[in-house]
Amino acid sequence: MYKRARLRDTVEVPPEHLADVSPELIKKLLQDKLEGRMDEDVGSVVSVIEVHDIGEGSVLPNQPGVYYEAEFDALTFDPQMQEIVDGEVVEVVNFGAFVGIGPVDGLLHVSQISDEYLAYDEEGQMLASRDSNRTLGVGDAVRARIVTKSIDERNPRDSKIGLTAKQVGLGKHGWLEEERKAREAQAGEN
Numbered sequence: 001m002y003k004r005a006r007l008r009d010t011v012e013v014p015p016e017h018l019a020d021v022s023p024e025l026i027k028k029l030l031q032d033k034l035e036g037r038m039d040e041d042v043g044s045v046v047s048v049i050e051v052h053d054i055g056e057g058s059v060l061p062n063q064p065g066v067y068y069e070a071e072f073d074a075l076t077f078d079p080q081m082q083e084i085v086d087g088e089v090v091e092v093v094n095f096g097a098f099v100g101i102g103p104v105d106g107l108l109h110v111s112q113i114s115d116e117y118l119a120y121d122e123e124g125q126m127l128a129s130r131d132s133n134r135t136l137g138v139g140d141a142v143r144a145r146i147v148t149k150s151i152d153e154r155n156p157r158d159s160k161i162g163l164t165a166k167q168v169g170l171g172k173h174g175w176l177e178e179e180r181k182a183r184e185a186q187a188g189e190n
Contacts, residue, residue, distance in 0.1 A: 005076050012065040023051040026070050043078025044103045077102040089140045094120040106161035138171050141173040
């Protein structure tokens, strides 16, 4: 889930920029420091939006810069357990599909995609059903539910998000559209 959050953090202003300590400079330094960083409380910082307050600078022994505490707004992405997300398949492997959801990827394990057996087609980079001829490949839009979440603050790329699409209303967008049309056709017959 994307959120706008009011945060506080300390940023170091290098000596060459001390003559121009402005909200624009602090915003740039905060962007360099925080964007892409993962935090257990707020999720992933996508963008620093606006600086509201800059505190008094502090000098630390043997450090060349001056440290300023700033209050600012940031756009964050914090995936929530049981949240329904839409994403795009970015990679298909023999054990499932990685789905881009915001700034992170979630794993849609092959056992969590469909009740049908899906075989891995390495040449075509897709998972395919022999029964219904359904396929799931790179670029396909998917709707899934977050079922597991393990955030690694030190190495955000090592964070793990588990997804499922084995519930009504979840799955590849094309499959959902087929199911909707079939329900409408069946309702029209009655």
